[in-house]
Amino acid sequence: MPSTELPQQMSARRIDRPVPLRERVYQAMQELIISRQLAPGQHLVESELAEMLGVSRQPIREALQLLNSEGWVDLRPGYGAFVHAPTDAEVDQLLVVRAALEAESARLAALNADTEGVKRLRKLCAEGEAAVAADDIDSMVAANAELHRCVTELSGNQVLLDFVSQVDRRVRWYYTPIARHRGITSWQEHARLIDAIEQGDAESAARIMREHTEHTRQSYLEQRSENPEPDVAPVQVRSRRRRTAPNL
Amino acid sequence: MPSTELPQQMSARRIDRPVPLRERVYQAMQELIISRQLAPGQHLVESELAEMLGVSRQPIREALQLLNSEGWVDLRPGYGAFVHAPTDAEVDQLLVVRAALEAESARLAALNADTEGVKRLRKLCAEGEAAVAADDIDSMVAANAELHRCVTELSGNQVLLDFVSQVDRRVRWYYTPIARHRGITSWQEHARLIDAIEQGDAESAARIMREHTEHTRQSYLEQRSENPEPDVAPVQVRSRRRRTAPNL
DNA sequence: ACCTCGACTTCTGCATACAGAATACTGTAT
DNA sequence: ATACAGTATTCTGTATGCAGAAGTCGAGGT
Secondary structure (H helix, E strand, O other): OOOOOOOOOOOOOOOOOOOOHHHHHHHHHHHHHHOOOOOOOOEEOHHHHHHHHOOOHHHHHHHHHHHHHOOOEEEEOOOEEEEOOOOHHHHHHHHHHHHHHHHHHHHHHHHHOOHHHHHHHHHHHHHHHHHHHOOOHHHHHHHHHHHHHHHHHHOOOHHHHHHHHHHHHHHHHHHHHHHOOOOHHHHHHHHHHHHHHHOOOHHHHHHHHHHHHHHHHHHHHHHHHHOOOOOOOOOOOOOOOOOOOOOO | OOOOOOOOOOOOOOOOOOOOHHHHHHHHHHHHHHOOOOOOOOEEOHHHHHHHHOOOHHHHHHHHHHHHHOOOEEEEOOOEEEEOOOOHHHHHHHHHHHHHHHHHHHHHHHHHOOHHHHHHHHHHHHHHHHHHHOOOHHHHHHHHHHHHHHHHHHOOOHHHHHHHHHHHHHHHHHHHHHHOOOOHHHHHHHHHHHHHHHOOOHHHHHHHHHHHHHHHHHHHHHHHHHOOOOOOOOOOOOOOOOOOOOOO
8 A cells, every 4th residue: 555645844834833634635635636546536435535644534524625626526415525537528628718817827927027027937948948958858847837837927916826726737637748748849839928928919928828728738639539548556545454643 | 693594405406415514504604705794804713603503613614615715715724714805906806817717708609609599698688688777786787697607608618617607706796886887888798799609700709708897897996996895794703692503 | 037125334424522722811020 | 001921711623423324235025
């Protein structure tokens, strides 16, 4: 059975307030879902998750609420929690929503960004290109995510950032393999996007971002038809191991 | 102290499954927040809410999680739950996000809608115009909400519908008074929008919707500067009344 | 062999209990 | 009168217990 330790600390808090268990459980479960150790459609039994993570059912329940509200698990009242199994149609729809939100981000970024912000974008873009040149896929993916996030931050719209982040996490769940698929063209588009933002050309920025995201969606659809499902061995949740000690 | 009964039943369920307390608590609290009986910034003490609604703290906590994830309350770990107090900037940002999402809805609706759907739109539009003519503000507001929802439904994108609904509830919290402000022009815009959808003119539909939502935002800003805060007497949550019986 | 009915098991939903942290209060000293 | 320290109280976070509903399995009948 894989050891499923909860993360010790996530990010620096204002005060040395101990991070609530529910949040660590949330983080841990989200990662288990992303990594497919908790498989789509799998029934999540509270007592077994509690045992697995070494906590009581209460924080598990609260984490499940959160995961449910963000679309990671489905909660059927009186029946239980299940890892959400996205259909192809749903992923596609999610990508459409992301396209709309990111296009708006780009539009606002073009109106808002200062030279400082453009400099950050250029830097990230350079990092990404370097990663592509070095064939370092992981760095490329990371730079890509950061670049997109940076554009949304430069929009100056915090609410928009929240929504995009939420969509992004869900999309990335299915999306990660795509990145390996299309690297170089993507970064050319990024450069054009930054040019538009620098020139304050809101409409062009929005259009480029939309096309960019649309390309990503096309890649998803192609890649999807090629290899249907990754298939990772899921965690055996139904283990009857005695509760040892809080894995915290 | 106002009686704060939880709703007996919300909507028809598939099976005769009893609606979980947490959901009824969620509904009840959302309404209390919308009606300003729970005032922005107010500290929500779990035990007092539990007492008030006649349930234990557990369903309260779960409802608070949900309300938090949708932006109704802020949860400060180790400190408590507070009714979210939106700043003007945040409401404005929310309206921007809604504009983007609704414009996308209109675009997709133009591509997707069948004659059946257009018929529904025309009907709702007629209802709204009738309400305007009859000076029936409440019906007008209702028809407006339904019309917008219908457009999003016709987009055929369920994920989009979920997001728009979520944004919409939050916006409406602040937005309701606006409707009284601008009625007639709004409905002329609706008619033009439906025309564009009927003709399958996606770009026009998106543009009209964007302008439409932008007008609403302008109205909000104006109306906001006129009367800053409605001010409703908040529920006295700190009452020490003995717990009577489950208000269910 | 298949369907049906019924007891058993499992799991969720809710309530209660307890410990530690945070806040408010009170009394004292300056 | 004000600042400070120490105590008391309140509230959150977590654990545990219990009842009822849902699901499962097996025996008996067709």
